[in-house]
Amino acid sequence: MLNDRDAVFTRTLALAEQAIGLSDPNPRVGCVLLAADGAVIGEGHTQRAGEAHAEIMALRAARAAGLDPRGATAVVSLEPCSHHGRTPPCCDALVEAGVARVLVASTDPNPQVAGRGIERLRAAGIEVELVGGAWGMAARELNIGFFSRMERGLPWVRLKIAASLDGRTALENGASQWITGPEARADGHAWRRRAGAVLTGIGTVRDDDPRLDVRLVPSALQPLRVVVDSRLELAPAARLLAPPGLVLVACALDPDGAEQASRAAALRDGGAELVCLPGAGNKVDLGRLLQHLAEREQVNELHIEAGHKLNGSLLRASLVDELLVYLAPTLLGLGREMAAFGPLSSLTEALAFGFTGVERVGADLRLLARRRE
Numbered sequence: 003m004l005n006d007r008d009a010v011f012t013r014t015l016a017l018a019e020q021a022i023g024l025s026d027p028n029p030r031v032g033c034v035l036l037a038a039d040g041a042v043i044g045e046g047h048t049q050r051a052g053e054a055h056a057e058i059m060a061l062r063a064a065r066a067a068g069l070d071p072r073g074a075t076a077v078v079s080l081e082p083c084s085h086h087g088r089t090p091p092c093c094d095a096l097v098e099a100g101v102a103r104v105l106v107a108s109t110d111p112n113p114q115v116a117g118r119g120i121e122r123l124r125a126a127g128i129e130v131e132l133v134g135g136a137w138g139m140a141a142r143e144l145n146i147g148f149f150s151r152m153e154r155g156l157p158w159v160r161l162k163i164a165a166s167l168d169g170r171t172a173l174e175n176g177a178s179q180w181i182t183g184p185e186a187r188a189d190g191h192a193w194r195r196r197a198g199a200v201l202t203g204i205g206t207v208r209d210d211d212p213r214l215d216v217r218l219v220p221s222a223l224q225p226l227r228v229v230v231d232s233r234l235e236l237a238p239a240a241r242l243l244a245p246p247g248l249v250l251v252a253c254a255l256d257p258d259g260a261e262q263a264s265r266a267a268a269l270r271d272g273g274a275e276l277v278c279l280p281g282a283g284n285k286v287d288l289g290r291l292l293q294h295l296a297e298r299e300q301v302n303e304l305h306i307e308a309g310h311k312l313n314g315s316l317l318r319a320s321l322v323d324e325l326l327v328y329l330a331p332t333l334l335g336l337g338r339e340m341a342a343f344g345p346l347s348s349l350t351e352a353l354a355f356g357f358t359g360v361e362r363v364g365a366d367l368r369l370l371a372r373r374r375e
């Protein structure tokens with residue numbers, strides 16, 4: 003029985019959270035169906051892309067329990083879809099089911115459809131309330147990458163760094179495994195799971211031969227692995243070319259040019275996709291790469307685990323929205339910094355972030371900070 007609005011939206015958002023690592027590139031949405039007395043008659047969340055949305059799952063659950071959704075209130079975290087994508091519109095399903103009222107936490111940020119679902123439901127005689135406020139913000143926060151892709155044509159870029167207390171991410175000789183403890187590393191995988199892609203630089207692949215997959219926490223999906231590799235130096239034997247998941251190599255050379263055609267062929271034979279995005283100084287254009295990831299690969303959240311050079315370039319170009327920093331209670335002295343940029347000539351040039359979270363994870367600290375405009 004959910005009579006209280008906060009309780010019902012808490013449940014709706016908890017359902018939506020269950021779509022993390024499942025529904026990408028579709029948004030994470032939850033739906034609760036309530037009878038007139040507040041009894042929950044069905045609930046659901048978005049499934050894999052191409053499969054049922056939250057509203058359909060909730061209607062199915064009600065019917066499977068022998069309960070009639072006619073006259074019910076549907077509580078949804080995001081406006082029901084009104085268009086034919088890979089599945090038919092949820093609005094039509096709610097209308098056909100005879101739902102009397104719909105409470106919506108947030109509108110859909112997709113400019114082509116925003117507000118249309120609400121209009122369509124109202125046109126069918128359903129009472130619709132756009133609740134917004136704190137619940138609208140919570141629905142948006144859970145889908146921060148989807149909103150970013152729809153509103154800016156860019157993924158939400160989260161840079162993960164594992165560092166010592168004195169800010170070192172590796173020793174001078176490149177050794178870095180491991181600075182943080184097992185709990186922090188598993189937590190890092192939970193953040194990888196939220197992302198449509200994990201991005202790194204060729205320097206990290208050379209030094210660490212990382213896998214960059216999600217394996218320390220369960221996940222239905224694996225993120226795309228992306229390597230910034232201007233000169234196409236990635237070795238076909240690199241571990242990240244092994245399953246699971248796909249790999250995209252971003253280079254600045256024509257991959258089919260005479261000199262690198264055989265290297266390109268070897269990478270393609272290994273299952274990698276290559277994209278040529280040349281920028282200044284014969285390096286990959288990082289801004290165009292982010293656009294490519296949003297537009298072509300439909301990446302909502304981009305998780306970066308790169309070394310100091312690529313981190314520095316991304317930060318300096320204001321391409322990072324959020325920092326996810328794990329701090330280990332150790333000092334490493336001289337070594338590689340978090341991000342190589344500068345030197346700045348004045349403190350007013352500092353890249354400014356605001357802390358949004360701090361938590362102890364095992365023996366380490368996890369800090370979250372967002373870029374200040």
Ligand SMILES: NC(=O)C1=CN([C@@H]2O[C@H](COP(=O)(O)OP(=O)(O)OC[C@H]3O[C@@H](n4cnc5c(N)ncnc54)[C@H](OP(=O)(O)O)[C@@H]3O)[C@@H](O)[C@H]2O)C=CC1
Pocket residue numbers: 162163164165170171172173175176177178179181202203204205206207209210230231232233234284285286287288307308309310311312313315316338
């Ligand atoms: N503790 C931690 O959280 C982590 C630590 N590490 C450590 O970091 C070290 C590796 O660092 P690093 O060598 O800096 O590796 P990076 O992952 O930063 O890769 C460096 C490469 O990134 C590319 N790059 C940098 N800037 C640009 C730009 N503006 N445009 C396009 N491409 C760019 C360059 O590739 P190209 O030359 O092809 O243009 C450069 O060689 C290792 O010791 C590793 O263990 C790595 C990841 C995380």
Ligand SMILES: Nc1c(N[C@@H]2O[C@H](COP(=O)(O)O)[C@@H](O)[C@H]2O)[nH]c(=O)[nH]c1=O
Pocket residue numbers: 164178179180181182183186187190202206210211212213214215307308328
């Ligand atoms: N050293 C370091 C991290 N390093 C990051 O993890 C990558 C290895 O990923 P994988 O091969 O999937 O296990 C490595 O290349 C680097 O990006 N991460 C952490 O949580 N803590 C650490 O101390």
